[in-house]
Amino acid sequence: MMDWLLSLLELVVFVLLAPLFSAWVKRVKCWLQNRRSPSLLQPYRDLRRLFSKQVIMAEIASPVFRVTPYIIAGATLMAAAVVPFISVNLPTAAIADVIVLAGFFALARFFQALAGMDIGTAFGGMGSSREMTISALAEPAMLMAVFTLSMVASSTNLSIVIEHLMAQGLVLRPSLFFALLSLLLVGIAETGRIPVDNPATHLELTMIHEAMILEYSGRHLALIEWAVQLKLMIYAVLIANIFFPWGIATTDSMSAIAVGAGTLLVKLVLLGGVLAAGETLFAKMRLFRVSTFLVLALTLALIGLLSHIILEVG
């Protein structure tokens, strides 16, 4: 019972911290670009404002359009519950593995694309089509990277993977190195960051994710925005905890959890800094180049898998 409570508590913290992480990335980016940054609390204010606003919908909107924000938010929430956050042995993490995680993302994306086309505006359809193109390449790459991990640890369960990696100490694994690179690229593509998509603009020629949610307003928009922030956070936690697992709480004692929370915070701060630096250094690429970008991710994941098979086994 205590486990479930702890798990629920961590989930709440996870969800509440997600907007803060987005704000942190934005802040570092502003620093790097010599701009004045908004307050770290700005995303919360935005969300509160959106929640309090009236929902305006097109007359022809179908029920799919209506339920989509809830499905997206729900699926992303479930995904967040699957990822080991501060401590490893969460009961929620134990009942689902990484393939389920990918499934939640796919579910959210599916409804997102449907909703994008629902109203029948040109932008929505365009965004959906682009989103599906990207995901068709990103999903195999993500799964491939994940398979590399699970081959190393002989399990697809994230908790077990992390415990396995912790137990063997410092081992230089080329496969994990490539899986990390691949997952970074996939994460950038999936969360719509530069150079694949730019979350800050509504430039019709290039936007992907924003094009699909143009028709949303009020609490629907708030839920989707929150889900996006949550997704970014999930990828960040995933990368931080799998590839740099040191410090994560392996027992339920208060001290271990405090250490786990502290290290995770440091990891996220650093990772956010890296992401912001990357977004500053690279320009957004043309849409037609995105496929090459994702094939690179896929190739990296494949090299990781191959180098595990070739170099590490036997």
Add this chain to the structure above:
Amino acid sequence: MTALYLTLLIPMCSSILLGIFGNRSWAAKFNLLATVAAFASSVWLALNVLNHGSLGGYTGQFRVDSFNVYLIALTAFVGATTAFFSLPYMAQEEANGRLSPGRMRLYHASYQGFLFTMQLAMSTNNLGVLWVAMEGATLATVLLVSLYRTPEAVEAAWKYFIVCGVGIALALFGTVLLYFAAAQVIPDPENALLWTVLSAHASSLQPAVMAIAFVFLLVGYGTKVGLVPMHTWLPDAHSEGPTPMSAVLSGLLLNVALYAIIRVKIITDAALASGTLHSPHMAGNLMMGFGIVSFTVAGLFLHRQRDIKRLFSYSSIEHMGLMTFAFGLGGPLATFGGLLHMTVHSLTKSAIFITVGHATHIAKTQSIDNIRGLIKTQPAVGWGLAIGTVAIAGFPPFGVFTSEFLLLSATMKSYPWLTVPLLTGLAVAFAGLFRHLHPMVYGDVPEGQQKVEANMFPVVVQLLLVLWLGIAIPGFLSHWFDQATFLITGSHLL
């Protein structure tokens, strides 16, 4: 040993000297002199080996046995006769304004450098050095192919460089694998690539590794042999480079590459003999496959050639395929035939290229359609081309007939059904050569076609030798071939 060092040092030093002084007027004569001296020392070397058996030298890094000594002598001989031909030929090219003195220097230095790398490739006992020398031969000749600097010549040279570079790189990978296999069983790794050491330990080498190494080496060196489908560089390089170079490429380089494959095959066969993983005859089967494909494809391609030098370079591919097939077949009879074929093909093909060089000077073109009536304009060249082609097509009483006959008998014995494609291929190749030959030799003379200053002496000597080998192989030579056959197959023919 002195004879071996001389055979190597003469071309090496002349290459350096000609690299400095190659544009002087005496350079071509010096070139000839050097090749003759190298030939003399190779004969001396051959006599040594004949009297005392195989020689090793410099802590085992060199080895001359009955197999390579006759190739060394053959290389030096064809090198000398071609230098003899090149003296007036290149002078005329220079007079025609196709070449500047600077290019002549490059030509002479490369010619000697090429001979040096080939002699090194054959006399070394170290399979790594053999690779280095083979790559060196490519590097020495690549600038010769582009000597005329026409777009076609540059294209041919680029293709030659890239295709042979890749091929030879695969051969190096095979050599590395060979070393990998050897290092497991041979205590001193510094000696693990010496052929004598390898063949002594051959039966304990890992068959799995050796099989893969052999495939890489076969494909790698096979590129230089001109085996289909890695042959694409060969017709281009032959047709665009200067004719003396076509003569030595066809007559010598292809032999050396085949020699390398045979050396490796001996070791591979011994390593696979005990293994159950692969068929013990795997190396031979692969060579037979590549050989017969090259033989057939090149024979068919002969029919559609429009350039006389391309025509005869496809004929070279055809004959190299035949030799590869012979050595792949194994057994003393086929091996003896293959060795004989190597010799007579070298002599005949370089003689043909020399004649072709004169013919292109007469007609001022390499296009078959525009070479006509050679026998009326200049009977010596016309007859040379006709007799050379008759010899290379395998007519009795020339030596090519003898070797092909031996090979066919051997095939009949072990794989009777393969004689059908062989005979068909020979007939197709024969038709391909003669449909082009007839109008060139007998056709109507175009107006204004002039005689040129031709140097037919090497052609006469070489074709007479081929004739001699066809009628009666001299005792010492057949003894030699028999020794080499014993070395390769482990049993005597005679």
Add this chain to the structure above:
Amino acid sequence: MLEQLPLYQQLILTLAAMVLFTSFALLAQSRVIPMIRIFAWQGLIVAATTALVAYDSGKYDLYFSAILALLLKAMFVPWLLQRLVIRLGIDHDEHGAEHPVTVLMAGAALVIFCYYVAQPIEQFSSSITRNTIAISMSVVLLGVLMLVSRSKAVAEVVGFMSLENGLFFAAVAATHGMPMVVELGVAFDVLIAAVIFGVFFFHIRDSIQSLDVDQLNHLSEREE
């Protein structure tokens, strides 16, 4: 198993994977200067691996090979290529493959093929780095793939040289270096080849006013 190896041997294997990665990066890269940079990095990694193998195996002549590789593969050849590219004024041309995605996929397939081919070899060695045979074979074949997929002379040369890196890597990692005389000979050949390639750039440009070797197509067996 990997986790039982000492750290520097793990590092050798990691570097092997990095060499493979640089090969893929070369396949994907379409601009010429970054391509040469990646090639230089590959040379550097190969040289570093050589030094590590020398330390691991206690064969001190390998340090010499490492220095040779560093000078030749990581410094001289990239320097020469870059200088030529700038002198020829082609540093802003498109040098990529026509179908980069297909090429990358083909590259991945090649690696799997090499693994399959090399598998029987690996069980016969006690050497810790035996697994690198498949990797170096892949680097060799990826170099060939780069050669055939590019149409610009400079890119082809980079492919050729990276192929050579794969060979060197095989010699170092799988067999702890070839006999010295062979290594010197190979290094000499590479040096000459690099210089001749440089000469060729000028010849090709003089003959077709471009370095697009796809235009070198006069000699073929097609009927005109």
